[in-house]
Amino acid sequence: MSGTLAAFQAGIGRALLGEASCPIDPASPGFRFTLSVRRSWCKGRSIMAARAVLEALPDEESQRLVSEYLEQGGGSEVSLAIENERFLQFLLPRLPDPSMALSICRMNQALNLARRGAMNFSPPELRNPDAPVVRGQYASLVWYRTGPHEAPMPPAGEKSLSAESPESAVLFAPGLPNLFRLASQAEAGFWRALPAIDAPRGLIASLLRDGVIEYPD
């Protein structure tokens, strides 16, 4: 064989991007079929990676976004978790605001963030009640809207959330059981007002324990 293994593999990589440097005859039925199988795999992986968001969109819009993602090289990650994060990042600025799809996208991202934080999370020792606090670096509060006939989607196949009103807030944090729960009005108000700490001490202590808020250092 002339050339090295690295050159062969780089040539395949460039051919997948449409560049004319393929070490295999790009016009051969086998190569064309390989590309078709690859596209099918990438499409399937993309849909699996963000199924809940895509299902909240009209079919046509969902298909358009998947196609656009594939055109930009999406769907090729070996890891579904990484594909999920990558596709959500792609979808976020392209979803209608407000929309159920956008809320689900944000909830999925918030869950991923909380999951990352949960790997090394331990509740802090409580300090002076007047000590300043900030939003937890792995915590999020996501608003979602539902119409009268739309059921809110749980972000990761966990237990269902029940909507009390057309607009509800969900807290995501590394210390919460299942990493998320509905936020009370007081909690949502406090989150919005941060870094001010005008809140009952019991509420602050409980949010610190769950990683929703943290000390700034």
Added chain:
Amino acid sequence: MPAPLGVGFGCHPGLPDAIYMSDLLDFVEVTPEVFHREQRVQGRFEFVPDRKALDIARRRCGNLPMAMHGVSLSIGSAHGMYEPCLSMLERLQGEWPFAWYSEHLHFQTTLDAQGQPANTGIPFPLPPTNEAAALVAERAATIQRLVGVPFLLENPVHYLPDLPSDPDIGDEFGLMASIVARSGCGQLLDLHNLYCNATNFGFHPLAALDRIRLDRVGEIHVAGGSWRDGFYMDAHDGAVPEPVWDLLDHTLSRAPWITGVVFEILDEYLPRLGADGIARQIERARGIWQHHHPIAMAA
């Protein structure tokens, strides 16, 4: 390899527990990546265990001997294999010990124009060259030492014609034989992959079997496939075709090192066969196995 076990099946979360609790199976094959999430930890990717999924899997299958069958090592990537797989396996060996570890002989990452690893989206075959054989053999020997159990490489399926080759290696069978001889690792012989390649490239699978080191085959896979655009695909989408059952029967009598046979199917096609249909495939494999290993099965 361990003493012959019999017939195994993947650990599928979507199937009833009964399949794993019955006498149907002799061992289970676990794809470790399914029970982990890949996350960036301190700037590097790591496989972080999905504790809930792992605990469920162990509850269901923990009573059976277990083999690990990885999917993301990319052992043939010239720029390097995917090291987080090895850390994951080292940790798992202490937590849920496995009897052997297998991976695929292919590459699925390459370097992009900026020199960064890029996924190819699907696995690609290695060219049958001395360079590829030497690279994979060295890695296979290292892996075997690291995990402390036999390491098996699976023959790939692909649709690419005219791969560049060295004359003394020749083709995919020459490549696998060379790697096995150089590294001391074994082979996971996927008979459906062999059947696909034989069908698509026009060679006879029995002639190919004559060129495979059957004395180094530790495990066999069987699966189903389907036709698309004039190619027979390794789709793992249903029942095993008759010619593959025939190949299994032919091979088992010639593979003295064999430990077990696994029926493979993708999760999304489980409903197509259903639990009963899957049980029938496993029983069929068991019948052929038993024909060649009556003592092991009785024990």
